[in-house]
Amino acid sequence: MRIIKNAKIFAPKYVGKADVIFHNRIIHISKDINPFFFPFEVEIYDASGLLLLPGLIDPHVHITGGGGEGGFETRTPELKISDCIKNGITTVIGCLGTDGVTRSLENLYAKAKSLENEGLSTFIYTGSYRVPPVTFTGSVVKDIVLIDKVIGVGEIAISDHRSSQPTFEEILRIVADARVGGMISGKAGIVNFHVGAGKRGIDYLFEIIKNTEIPIHHLYPTHMSRNERLFEQGLEFATKGGMIDLTALQPENDEPSKREFNTVDAILKAYENKLLENITISSDGQGSLPKFDEMGTVVGLSVGSVSSVWYTIRKVVERGLPLEKAIEVSTINPAKVFKLSKGRIEKGYDADFILVNEENLEIVSVVSKGEFLMKDGVLKNLNFEF
Ligand SMILES: CC(C)C[C@H](NC(=O)C[C@H](N)C(=O)O)C(=O)O
Numbered sequence: 001m002r003i004i005k006n007a008k009i010f011a012p013k014y015v016g017k018a019d020v021i022f023h024n025r026i027i028h029i030s031k032d033i034n035p036f037f038f039p040f041e042v043e044i045y046d047a048s049g050l051l052l053l054p055g056l057i058d059p060h061v062h063i064t065g066g067g068g069e070g071g072f073e074t075r076t077p078e079l080k081i082s083d084c085i086k087n088g089i090t091t092v093i094g095c096l097g098t099d100g101v102t103r104s105l106e107n108l109y110a111k112a113k114s115l116e117n118e119g120l121s122t123f124i125y126t127g128s129y130r131v132p133p134v135t136f137t138g139s140v141v142k143d144i145v146l147i148d149k150v151i152g153v154g155e156i157a158i159s160d161h162r163s164s165q166p167t168f169e170e171i172l173r174i175v176a177d178a179r180v181g182g183m184i185s186g187k188a189g190i191v192n193f194h195v196g197a198g199k200r201g202i203d204y205l206f207e208i209i210k211n212t213e214i215p216i217h218h219l220y221p222t223h224m225s226r227n228e229r230l231f232e233q234g235l236e237f238a239t240k241g242g243m244i245d246l247t248a249l250q251p252e253n254d255e256p257s258k259r260e261f262n263t264v265d266a267i268l269k270a271y272e273n274k275l276l277e278n279i280t281i282s283s284d285g286q287g288s289l290p291k292f293d294e295m296g297t298v299v300g301l302s303v304g305s306v307s308s309v310w311y312t313i314r315k316v317v318e319r320g321l322p323l324e325k326a327i328e329v330s331t332i333n334p335a336k337v338f339k340l341s342k343g344r345i346e347k348g349y350d351a352d353f354i355l356v357n358e359e360n361l362e363i364v365s366v367v368s369k370g371e372f373l374m375k376d377g378v379l380k381n382l383n384f385e386f
């Protein structure tokens with residue numbers, strides 16, 4: 001049993017100073033809880049001067065590494081759990097990308113279990129860019145029903161020169177399978193679409209909600225702030241109740257010289273259009289961020305970082321959005337997409353917290369499933385991380 005005292009609590013809504021008592025879930029929140037009242041030992045953490053926020057959810061991370069679009073030497077490294085903890089990420093959804101040949105679902109599953117055993121909450125998508133999707137069992141429905149960590153299918157590439165050029169019917173079948181698999185297993189059953197820069201954008205998704213019985217919440221496109229045109233299409237999708245995911249602004253891509261439309265602008269624009277509740281952001285962590293020339297040849301390739309999620313939130317706050325609104329894109333919004341009891345500082349929710357310095361928004365401590373993974377800047381012992 002633990003108690004965090006004197007924190008300013010953002011649930012995400014700012015609820016003032018209070019104490020939180022928790023085990024793996026939040027038990028009670030109120031002012032001046034007396035830890036000596038209990039007949040058992042309660043560990044006390046004094047959070048005076050700190051903000052207490054829900055742990056961040058990162059909906060799209062290449063936890064086993066990705067890349068490869070420029071040949072074998074461009075295969076990116078796998079995720080280090082310390083990068084998640086230091087950047088306040090307590091829940092991760094892992095995926096495969098372009099390379100579904102040398103990257104396997106079995107490896108993805110093992111890495112997700114590794115991250116879980118060391119303290120995070122993890123889920124995975126079955127499939128990769130290509131259609132028909134690579135699966136564990138030979139069937140998308142069976143994967144979602146029988147493999148606990150599988151929460152949906154992704155990242156299925158559309159409107160991209162690296163996609164398998166799937167037909168509408170192929171995409172529709174994958175969405176239908178994800179829906180029924182989700183229903184049978186009580187999971188979200190979503191399809192995370194990798195949307196490229198191609199002019200067809202998310203036309204397929206509009207066709208599905210217009211011409212079929214499938215509810216919009218199974219469709220979850222990412223990279224939707226890749227360019228302004230695609231983002232506009234994404235906002236239209238949001239007006240119909242759809243959730244869109246934006247790849248977070250990567251710290252090294254944010255030099256003023258590179259000032260083009262980016263995810264911070266997109267979040268502010270969504271807020272202005274009263275569509276912030278339809279937005280999530282993801283890091284594309286350890287995924288490749290390749291640049292192609294007009295012939296489609298890779299001319300540059302960097303690696304996504306899970307640090308981009310909190311970095312983007314801080315940039316949005318710097319641009320004037322209140323913190324209690326900015327954090328919604330990485331707490332209550334993704335929690336809604338994946339139907340998780342996370343993302344809120346409320347009784348009964350998972351005890352996933354980040355404690356943040358009020359002055360500079362530096363992350364000081366991180367709690368996941370009731371355990372401190374980082375306390376006052378000191379990480380817990382982690383395998384192979386010295
Ligand atoms: C959103 C842009 C900047 C990055 C995006 N990354 C991926 O999709 C992941 C990558 N292909 C991998 O398999 O590791 C892209 O390539 O379009």
Ligand SMILES: [Zn+2]
Binds near residue numbers: 097
């Ligand atoms: Zn992608």
Ligand SMILES: [Zn+2]
Binds near residue numbers: 060095097287
């Ligand atoms: Zn990706």
